[in-house]
Amino acid sequence: MPPLARPRRIVGVSLKMYFDLPSTLSYVRGMLQLDGLAWNARLDLFVVPDFVALVSAAEILQPSSILLGAQDTHWEDKGAYTGQVSPLVLQQAGARIVEIGHAERRALFGETDESVANKAAAAARNRLIPLVCIGERTHNTTSPSAAVGAAISECTPQVTSVLAAVPDDSELILAYEPVWAIGAKEPADPDHVVNVTKELRRLAGGRRGVTRILYGGSAGPGTFAKIAEGVDGLFLGRFAHDMQNLKKVIEEVGGA
């Protein structure tokens, strides 16, 4: 049987809470210079700034094909939820993607598989693409195969709860980010990433909607070619702060 066609590749950057407002908008303006490169490479490019920057970022990106993302959402569209941000408002502000369940939110802000699934459903309901982050918290160093098995065991419920919550025909992005590889010097071992992401793709294999799988965790130039067998792109953090690095990653992902 011939291999199934892979979806369009995608590269994105989360700015987390690294920058102040002028720096965030300056970064977003800088990304405009890479729009043509990404377009010609036939890949999607996205940026995920903080909430406050979203409206201005949407205006900056308006003439481009760069997708705007938000770093979180509430699971209800409206109501008495002081301090939360509605998926409806995110969509109205110009967001196309919503990041949900990042490891920092799970560890520091009490996100659970249940809240992540509810938020993914809310995003899909508002025509936003849920970008759901999943990953194992610790690295099993017994052996490579034990590490893969432990990662799959931990990631499976994180994924299946989301798959059960979002419509089967909706678009979905899964970002595999081993927690121990986030903020590290180097990304996770390529074989580990490929073996885990192949299983994630199998888990989502019955979906009718486009499902893309990214890798994140100290990714940068040189990462994609080693894991292309398992993933459809990269989700970048610190190493994309240097725009030249982001340019190189787009060239690599587009050319590999």
Ligand SMILES: O=C[C@H](O)COP(=O)(O)O
């Ligand atoms: O959202 C991005 C990931 O957490 C990766 O961050 P990092 O590349 O700085 O480790």
